[in-house]
Amino acid sequence: MKKRAYAATLTAIMFGGMIAGCSSGGPSAGTSTPAKDTGGTTAPPSATTPAPAASQQPKAVTFTWLAANRVEGPVKQDWETFKEIEKKTGAKIDFQVISEEALPEKRKIMIATNTVTDFILVPNQDGRDFGPEKVFLNLKDYLDKAPNIKKFFDNNPEAKAQATAANGGYYSMPVLESDPSTKGFNYAWYVRKDLQDKYGLKAPTTVDEFYQYLKALKEKHPDSYPLTFRTPVSSPNLTGIFTVFLRAFTGVEGFINETPGSGGQYEFAGYHKGFKDSLVYMNKLYAEKLLEPEFALLTTAQWEERLLTGKSMVTYFWKADMDPLIEKARKANPNNKDFDMNVIPQFAAEGVKNYQYARPAVGTSGLAISANVKDKDAAIKFMDYLYSEEGTNLMSLGILNKTYKLVDGKPRYMEEFGTSPYVPLRRDWGVWFPNVSINNAIARAAWERGLDAKNKEINASYAKFIIDAPKSIVKNADEQEIEKSKLNNLNKYFDQKLTEFVSGKTPINDQTVAEFIDQSKKQGVDDLLKMYNAAYKRTYGK
The missing domain is CATH 3.40.190.10 (Periplasmic binding protein-like II)
Structure with a gap:
């Protein structure tokens, strides 16, 4: 049963x-x-x-x-x-x-x-x-x-x-x-605008500029960890560190997903050449203390506390949470009267499509x-x-x-x-x-309909990154059983192993990455890819 x-x-x-x-x-x-x-x-x-x-x-x-x-x-x-x-x-x-x-x-x-x-x-x-x-x-x-x-x-x-x-x-x-015709979206990179203005920092637009941006904040605030994320680290959380950086380096949102412009083709991020680069990049952020060291363990309250107190200044999250955070920070501490946040552009590695899926209809x-x-x-x-x-x-x-x-x-x-x-x-x-x-x-x-000018500007600035959400696929009984028997265990393995890579517990080299890929295959990643692609083809006739 x-x-x-x-x-x-x-x-x-x-x-x-x-x-x-x-x-x-x-x-x-x-x-x-x-x-x-x-x-x-x-x-x-x-x-x-x-x-x-x-x-x-x-x-x-x-x-x-x-x-x-x-x-x-x-x-x-x-x-x-x-x-x-x-x-x-x-x-x-x-x-x-x-x-x-x-x-x-x-x-x-x-x-x-x-x-x-x-x-x-x-x-x-x-x-x-x-x-x-x-x-x-x-x-x-x-x-x-x-x-x-x-x-x-x-x-x-x-x-x-x-x-x-x-x-x-x-x-x-x-x-x-969602009404798909509006291409509404949920997430954005947001940063401490007051500090960006104070230090004369330019909003980053590439992965390297983002790294330099975090370094600049760290130099001004040595006791901080500029970048933080809210857990869980990956699937199904689209604001998790792995989902965000795998998309930026491989073009796959998360570990397994439909890729843009593929006509419904599902792919595994681990098979892309940018996968190792994503691990190296995240590990560099961790090693240089630019990333919150407890990135995989933070509770919601701890994530918020990091941002409100200035221990962290950059995050990727629901765009609608920005104004409540600003208000809460200003009320919590009189010294925070200048506390302000705004968005920076979404970025991707060179040669990788820079996108965010629109909100799904369902x-x-x-x-x-x-x-x-x-x-x-x-x-x-x-x-x-x-x-x-x-x-x-x-x-x-x-x-x-x-x-x-x-x-x-x-x-x-x-x-x-x-x-x-x-x-x-x-x-x-x-x-x-x-x-x-x-x-x-x-x-x-x-x-x-009641947004103020700032939030309308945020929507406009991200509009060029937003593409149609993937279509839902209908799985038959056998396909549902394949997903149920393999996906949860795979996601747990992905989260555990990537946490080890990022934190340095497992070194990042060709051998360890190959071992990760091999273990992913043993746990059924290819079975899932085959199933998703077959289900999509059957559902939509492509």
């Missing part, structure tokens, strides 16, 4: 070292045009039209929902937005709250023991793997009772592909992240219902409401004229929330809250 195999990995996961944090820092992703019809989830907000689930007198019911506290604020049981949802549906949400760092392991344990909460955001892969084993409810069996869920799948074929298990069932409702996580929920019909009815226009707007935008308003018929968050509205929205309203929000596309669209 897959659950048994899943459970067998938990001990190693829990005691094998670093606990991986949540992979998103700022808004989870996506920009969307609200007028576009995507299954009833991104239509223009309406304060008057009730969804079918709210058309009758609601029956009182309570559902549990796993959620994690955020740096923006803790989960609250009395958010006004969810009080409004309760009025509409009769459904009260009892959030089961844990820390952000503990969330991935808690979720794995719940799945392995079939004790998931009534509602839970899970990786869509887990939905496909464990739904057929009666961990999650098969939504396909209830489409005749759930017009909004049916419409969602009908209008979002990529989401449908993400949700569909090998037996044909749908076990999660994938989170919508995310890797989705909302699932426990197969053990007591009242299955009530749970489906509640989920269907959440995917109605009214329900989705409450979850992603909040309450009209309290958290957002309509400008020229389109939603925009209230000006008093500032340039980073997701902070008060999450903290005070439970709106756009990770592991709760089901449509980040309309949330981000409302945010970006």
